[in-house]
Amino acid sequence: MKVYYKTLKDLPREELFAPGHRMCAGCGAAIAMRWITKTIGPNAIIANATGCVEVTTTPYPETAWMHPYIHVAFENSAAVASGVEAAIKALRRKGLWDAGDTKVVVIAGDGGTYDIGLQSLSGMLERRHGVLYILYDNEAYMNTGIQRSGSTPKFSWTTTTPVGTAVRGKIQWKKDIMGIVMAHRVPYAATASISHILDMVNKIKTALEYTSEGPTFLHIFAPCVPGWRYPENKTVEVARLAVETGYFPLYEWDHGKLKLNPPSNAHLDKSKRRPLKEYLKLQGRFAHLTDEEIAELEKELDAYWEYLGKLAQL
Amino acid sequence: MQVQKTKHIEALTTNYAVAYAVKAADVDVIAVYPITPQTTIVEKISEFVANGELNAELIHVESEHSALSAVVGAAATGARVFTATSSQGLELMHEVLHIAAGMRLPIVMAVPSRTLSAPISIHGDYSDLMNARDTGWVIYIAASAQEAYDTVIQAFRLAESVSLPVMVSYDGFLMSHTVEPVELNDEEEVRKFLPRAVRPYTLNPKRPVTMGPLASPDWYYEFKYQQVLALKEAYKVAKEVDSEYGRRFGRSYGVVETYRMEDADYAIVAYGGASYGNARAAADLARKRGIAAGVVRVRLYRPFPTADVLKALDGVKAFAVVDRAIMFGSPAEGPLYKDIATAMYMHGIDKPALGVIHGIGQRTMYVEDMYKIYTMLRENPRKEVVFLGVRV
Numbered sequence: 001m002k003v004y005y006k007t008l009k010d011l012p013r014e015e016l017f018a019p020g021h022r023m024c025a026g027c028g029a030a031i032a033m034r035w036i037t038k039t040i041g042p043n044a045i046i047a048n049a050t051g052c053v054e055v056t057t058t059p060y061p062e063t064a065w066m067h068p069y070i071h072v073a074f075e076n077s078a079a080v081a082s083g084v085e086a087a088i089k090a091l092r093r094k095g096l097w098d099a100g101d102t103k104v105v106v107i108a109g110d111g112g113t114y115d116i117g118l119q120s121l122s123g124m125l126e127r128r129h130g131v132l133y134i135l136y137d138n139e140a141y142m143n144t145g146i147q148r149s150g151s152t153p154k155f156s157w158t159t160t161t162p163v164g165t166a167v168r169g170k171i172q173w174k175k176d177i178m179g180i181v182m183a184h185r186v187p188y189a190a191t192a193s194i195s196h197i198l199d200m201v202n203k204i205k206t207a208l209e210y211t212s213e214g215p216t217f218l219h220i221f222a223p224c225v226p227g228w229r230y231p232e233n234k235t236v237e238v239a240r241l242a243v244e245t246g247y248f249p250l251y252e253w254d255h256g257k258l259k260l261n262p263p264s265n266a267h268l269d270k271s272k273r274r275p276l277k278e279y280l281k282l283q284g285r286f287a288h289l290t291d292e293e294i295a296e297l298e299k300e301l302d303a304y305w306e307y308l309g310k311l312a313q314l
Numbered sequence: 315m316q317v318q319k320t321k322h323i324e325a326l327t328t329n330y331a332v333a334y335a336v337k338a339a340d341v342d343v344i345a346v347y348p349i350t351p352q353t354t355i356v357e358k359i360s361e362f363v364a365n366g367e368l369n370a371e372l373i374h375v376e377s378e379h380s381a382l383s384a385v386v387g388a389a390a391t392g393a394r395v396f397t398a399t400s401s402q403g404l405e406l407m408h409e410v411l412h413i414a415a416g417m418r419l420p421i422v423m424a425v426p427s428r429t430l431s432a433p434i435s436i437h438g439d440y441s442d443l444m445n446a447r448d449t450g451w452v453i454y455i456a457a458s459a460q461e462a463y464d465t466v467i468q469a470f471r472l473a474e475s476v477s478l479p480v481m482v483s484y485d486g487f488l489m490s491h492t493v494e495p496v497e498l499n500d501e502e503e504v505r506k507f508l509p510r511a512v513r514p515y516t517l518n519p520k521r522p523v524t525m526g527p528l529a530s531p532d533w534y535y536e537f538k539y540q541q542v543l544a545l546k547e548a549y550k551v552a553k554e555v556d557s558e559y560g561r562r563f564g565r566s567y568g569v570v571e572t573y574r575m576e577d578a579d580y581a582i583v584a585y586g587g588a589s590y591g592n593a594r595a596a597a598d599l600a601r602k603r604g605i606a607a608g609v610v611r612v613r614l615y616r617p618f619p620t621a622d623v624l625k626a627l628d629g630v631k632a633f634a635v636v637d638r639a640i641m642f643g644s645p646a647e648g649p650l651y652k653d654i655a656t657a658m659y660m661h662g663i664d665k666p667a668l669g670v671i672h673g674i675g676q677r678t679m680y681v682e683d684m685y686k687i688y689t690m691l692r693e694n695p696r697k698e699v700v701f702l703g704v705r706v
Contacts, residue, residue: 042519043519044519045391045517045519047387054528055528058524058526058527058528059527059528059529059530060527060528060529060530060533061533063524063527065522065524066522067519067522068516068517068518068519068521068522068523068524068525069517069522069523069524069525070387070390070517070525070526071525071526071527072383072386072387072410072413072417072526073383073409073410073413075379076379076380076383076410078380079375079379079380079381079383079384079387080383080384080386080387080390081387082373082375082380082384082387083343083345083373083383083384083385083386083387083388083389083390083391083393083395084387084388084390084391084517086343086371086373086384086388086393087342087343087371087387087388087389087391087392087393087395088391089371090342090343090369090370090371090388090393091342091391091392091393093369094342094369096392096510098518098520099518099519099520102518102519119376119377119380120376120377120379120380120383122376123375123376123377123380126376127373127374
């Protein structure tokens with residue numbers, strides 16, 4: 001990661017995400033959108049997948065977007081962005097593009113990325129379009145009212161993985177989306193959390209710069225108040241605990257090298273991580289967990305850190 | 315306007331003719347995905363790009379859904395775009411067909427038509443196209459390689475004039491893979507016919523707009539009504555574009571084409587190459603045998619050219635509509651038949667009209683079969699749907 005912003009005072013001042021949108025109080029994605037739009041600057045085109053962000057920011061005849069913005073459908077934002085990027089290339093070559101070095105940015109949720117949009121994402125990465133793809137991960141289909149996605153963690157309550165006597169929440173583990181993206185050998189991919197703003201904006205900027213080489217990817221952790229069932233003033237706290245317990249490690253994949261970023265760079269040593277329970281207990285979606293289930297989650301988390309440790313040594 | 319003097323004629327399949335039209339139109343972005351019988355279009359275009367004859371970006375998408383999505387993105391950015399598909403590919407695009415029309419994007423797509431699974435068949439009929447007919451696209455059905463070439467060029471002009479996507483369809487295999495002589499226009503002249511207009515609403519950071527927003531019940535209906543109006547406008551503009559094309563390049567077709575209809579008592583209404591060609595041969599045969607037969611071909615299928623079709627059928631005693639697609643469970647299984655029946659009912663016209671389904675899955679349709687339709691019309695004029703050429 002290149003460091004463009006050293007302190008909070010260096011952060012971009014210009015607001016490019018207008019107030020008056022319909023996002024929930026305390027929405028993690030809203031925080032992400034504000035920093036994404038500020039950091040990418042005005043000369044960018046945004047392609048958005050269907051989801052919470054899309055429906056809450058574009059109620060006709062109003063819009064929260066000061067960027068040129070396009071939403072087409074749920075599963076195709078990467079394909080749409082591929083077309084935008086190709087169009088700019090062709091028009092520039094023919095002397096028909098008048099806006100200079102315009103960047104192309106995708107914003108999509110976990111449903112539109114892990115599940116229904118995975119094919120178009122893979123196609124875009126394989127073709128190496130110069131597009132920054134930003135996933136905001138709130139770990140379920142929140143737009144339709146909290147249904148499980150490929151990103152939902154094991155044992156989590158959702159409306160389609162209810163906690164009953166026979167089945168207790170989601171049965172499967174969360175899909176490793178970063179692993180899938182890294183397997184496409186993109187120049188840059190990174191994780192970020194809305195609780196660690198400097199880290200996040202520097203990664204957005206870095207990922208944007210690298211689009212001159214090919215596709216880049218950001219996985220931004222964005223807690224959801226109604227979906228995760230915590231009070232709306234706790235969003236940043238929940239996100240910070242996700243990082244500090246090691247649940248959501250901050251790292252970047254830069255040209256085939258994996259590097260853990262602070263504070264996650266200390267977390268290979270388990271004793272430096274806060275207990276996972278501190279993160280889980282804040283959220284209603286995990287309220288039903290037994291000690292055995294928490295132990296199983298911890299075991300899986302340890303295994304994940306072992307895997308990350310090996311990748312970091314490559 | 316001066317008609318082009320020097321003639322440049324090539325032996326081309328309809329698919330190749332379409333590729334030549336795309337080259338002449340100086341298209342910027344083309345989404346490439348293979349499906350039979352479409353594939354040779356994008357192969358030929360890829361050759362043009364590889365040889366530097368066409369300055370375009372090819373996007374080698376991973377599905378037809380992404381093919382249309384990518385050209386939606388490119389068209390929204392202000393590029394001139396093209397893609398092509400058939401059959402299951404058109405079905406996979408279906409969701410995005412509605413979106414492309416709803417977003418009023420001037421996309422041109424070629425559809426050599428092919429039947430649908432199951433069972434799988436790669437052969438031609440119009441089942442795919444007819445499933446796409448109510449998506450808000452302008453739809454042409456061409457009847458020769460020459461016409462497909464001319465129609466693709468007209469389609470760009472129409473699409474960019476009325477802000478609607480346009481499909482140019484024709485018979486899978488019977489046309490897509492059949493070689494015919496095609497007169498090619500001078501490319502400079504085509505580019506004069508298709509001037510680059512700066513569209514007011516595109517994705518450009520200098521003039522930011524939000525495209526594809528959410529519309530509440532307060533607004534959604536108005537968007538859809540505007541599409542209705544745009545298609546009505548397209549009916550008028552399609553005729554103007556065809557006339558101007560005729561003045562510049564010496565070939566025009568109208569939105570409805572007629573053959574020996576001046577004094578016809580009995581008519582076959584058809585679309586596409588094989589049906590129209592066979593129907594004309596059958597009309598000649600019928601005329602020799604003393605039946606005043608004629609043929610009406612619907613070239614512009616959406617918006618439906620109601621006035622022109624009714625006018626063409628004005629003097630006949632009875633007619634048959636030949637469909638190469640089945641609308642399962644419909645009161646009449648032929649889609650064009652149902653369109654014409656509706657048009658007649660709405661205009662208070664009551665006439666014997668036979669619905670004929672034929673050529674499904676490219677079942678061979680003989681001129682004799684078409685001739686038989688004329689005898690059926692003369693001997694027993696009635697309203698009924700018959701399935702020709704099927705083993706029952």
